[in-house]
Amino acid sequence: MLHAPLKAAQNSSSQALIGVLSNCASTTNRVHLSQVRALVSANPHVFHFEFENIDDIAEGLAMMADAGVALLIINGGDGTIQATLSRIINDKPFTVVPPLAILPGGKTNMIADDLRAKGKPDKVLSRLIRLVRTGKLARHLTRRHLIGLEMSDGHPTRYGMFFGGAAIVNGILWSRNHIHTGNLPTRLGHAVAIVKLVLETAFSAKPSPMRSSHTKITLGDDQSHEGEFNVILATTLSRLLMRLRPFGRKGDGPLQISLIQSRPGVMCRALFALLTGRFDKGTVKGLHTARVDDITIHGPDPVTLDGEIYYPNDGRPIILQGNKALNFVRL
Missing domain, CATH: 2.60.200 (Tumour Suppressor Smad4)
Structure with missing residues (x-):
């Protein structure tokens, strides 16, 4: 299992903290993660948590919450985004959930495309850092509802789009x-x-x-x-x-x-x-x-x-609900 490193960020009164969760196993990240790491190293107000095991997302979110990040960036494909959203809703690591942004680090990236986060992950990250630095992030926020999927299989509700x-x-x-x-x-x-x-x-x-x-x-x-x-x-x-x-x-x-x-x-x-x-x-x-x-x-x-396949449980109903919503960054 990959140890989940967290780059320590230095906060200041003029720089809001940014948190980046990167799935090292996502398709695009296998090629472009080194550029993301280089950009993070050049920006001391950015946390970076890397993982390969999807279960480690909970640890990363807890660290981001403790750090008080003002923007949480998910770097991975649609499956990574779904797993992160589910942890945010079910585990409630944040007292107030920060705005979420997406880097197109996976294979499909349908959610990233819808939020106009196009291009190489490091280029999108650079744009997001610039929005935070110049105080223009609020102009790009959009409220999006989530799909809550209940499979009656003993697992918590899964959330996606x-x-x-x-x-x-x-x-x-x-x-x-x-x-x-x-x-x-x-x-x-x-x-x-x-x-x-x-x-x-x-x-x-x-x-x-x-x-x-x-x-x-x-x-x-x-x-x-x-x-x-x-x-x-x-x-x-x-x-x-x-x-x-x-x-x-x-x-x-x-x-x-x-x-x-x-x-x-x-x-x-x-x-x-x-x-x-x-x-x-x-x-x-x-x-x-x-x-x-x-x-x-x-x-x-x-x-x-969001690309992950699930099977009904012994004829029990599948229930979808749209009663949860979060703020996302639309570029």
């Missing part, structure tokens, strides 16, 4: 087996996976291998849908990969939902509606969009939260 089922889970597994093992750039690989799954589901005459088992989904208090689904999607992000926004705008809940039922022609019509800006207009039968506070799913299939 992107939930999926059916084709989304199968797409992640397909990408891991066919894209991530090769030399194709990650972003291009995800685009290839999305196009493949959409075309396969939309235009094949055969039943989609990406569809779910029989599933019942309850949205809030007044909507229920039952059957097989090609897509089950819930997110609090403002956009997804390839800048897509395949979710609903109707309602006032924080969870943006899209359900595409597995019926002949529905996926094709949903794709056309997405491309023509009519995705959430209610014109496609079998396509359901909404914004709700909570979701309950009864079904046997695995689901994903």
Whole structure:
């Protein structure tokens, strides 16, 4: 196990402390972490906690809380972000949670992209340090709700920003087996996976291998849908990969939902509606969009939260809630 080093920072009245949590095992960090270390060494008001074991995040957060950091930066992929958010909410290491910023240190970095944290991790870190130093950080803060995932598996609620089922889970597994093992750039690989799954589901005459088992989904208090689904999607992000926004705008809940039922022609019509800006207009039968506070799913299939895959427990329901929110930095 990697010992978690913490660089001691020197505080001053004019320099707020910045804390950086770096997952050394994240894909991008394997190449670019040395540049992040060099930048941290050049800035005495920055703490740096490195880890390889995800369980060490709790120790890092406790140190950041004791130091009183004014900005907490998560350097890793979506799975690292999810684990950190879950620890922040469940363990409550901070009396007041500081604003959170993201460095794109992983493979997918969908959350970092949504917050416009693009580029090499050290370049993004340099921008964040400059915002703190010049007193402009507050201008870039945005409040984002989290998805609380309860699996009834004895684990605390997990918190993230992107939930999926059916084709989304199968797409992640397909990408891991066919894209991530090769030399194709990650972003291009995800685009290839999305196009493949959409075309396969939309235009094949055969039943989609990406569809779910029989599933019942309850949205809030007044909507229920039952059957097989090609897509089950819930997110609090403002956009997804390839800048897509395949979710609903109707309602006032924080969870943006899209359900595409597995019926002949529905996926094709949903794709056309997405491309023509009519995705959430209610014109496609079998396509359901909404914004709700909570979701309950009864079904046997695995689901994903920010790229991590989880399996239902003995037929117990999967529950999603959007009642937690934190401040993030949007560059």
